[in-house]
Amino acid sequence: MQIKVCGLREPENILEVAPLPVDWLGLIFYANSPRAVKPKLAQWLEEQAEALSGKKRVGVFVNAEIEEVLNAVHDFQLDLVQLHGEESPEYCQLIRNLMETTSMRKAKLMKAFQVGDVFDFNRVYPYAAHCAYVLFDTKGKHYGGNGEQFNWELLQQYQGVTPFFLSGGIGPEDAAEVLAFRHPQLFGIDLNSKFETAPGVKGPGLLKPFLETLKNNTL
Numbered sequence: 001m002q003i004k005v006c007g008l009r010e011p012e013n014i015l016e017v018a019p020l021p022v023d024w025l026g027l028i029f030y031a032n033s034p035r036a037v038k039p040k041l042a043q044w045l046e047e048q049a050e051a052l053s054g055k056k057r058v059g060v061f062v063n064a065e066i067e068e069v070l071n072a073v074h075d076f077q078l079d080l081v082q083l084h085g086e087e088s089p090e091y092c093q094l095i096r097n098l099m100e101t102t103s104m105r106k107a108k109l110m111k112a113f114q115v116g117d118v119f120d121f122n123r124v125y126p127y128a129a130h131c132a133y134v135l136f137d138t139k140g141k142h143y144g145g146n147g148e149q150f151n152w153e154l155l156q157q158y159q160g161v162t163p164f165f166l167s168g169g170i171g172p173e174d175a176a177e178v179l180a181f182r183h184p185q186l187f188g189i190d191l192n193s194k195f196e197t198a199p200g201v202k203g204p205g206l207l208k209p210f211l212e213t214l215k216n217n218t219l
């Protein structure tokens, strides 16, 4: 199972999280988030290439201008662009075409969906042609980072072919619940605010036992 830790912001904290069995490091490019990265982090990341090797980088955007996304992909050497607002399939298609037809750095796309008490999974399928992954998060007051779970059983209605990350309020006490969850397209989980000791700062002491339990119980 793939593990994404989202909302990393502080250099020292990134160096604490990177040695853990985490596959994806999430950086937030949304100014209204308490987890938003600062532009100067790009230079620091470049200097840490060795320490961070093997870790894929995800950039999280909310209804951003396409130019902003493309610049961040280049500057922060992103592998995946997570679109967490109301971005349309056409928006995704445009970004993908730009990446494929020019010499700019190529990143895959992931569309995030906010799931409430009910959810129409037909909304997801038009993105399949452009997005490598989808992410199911909880509908809440904020675009993301609400720290609340939705009813994961709703995902049994998802019949798409695009693999997904399970997200939204997963916390240190939820390893057993994650392990019990089954879906043919489950690709990974996304961890964020419940593993924080301060906004944008993840606690290695919270992550380690959780990741250990997952590792020891995953086939």
Ligand SMILES: O=C(O)c1ccccc1NCC(=O)[C@H](O)[C@H](O)COP(=O)(O)O
Pocket (backbone or CB within 6 Å): 006, 007, 026, 028, 030, 033, 034, 035, 060, 062, 084, 137, 142, 143, 144, 145, 146, 147, 148, 167, 168, 169, 170, 190, 191, 192, 193, 194
């Ligand atoms: O985390 C944020 O502050 C955030 C703000 C705006 C858009 C997206 C954001 N986070 C994106 C993520 O992928 C989070 O991990 C996801 O929303 C789950 O967060 P949480 O409920 O805190 O586990």
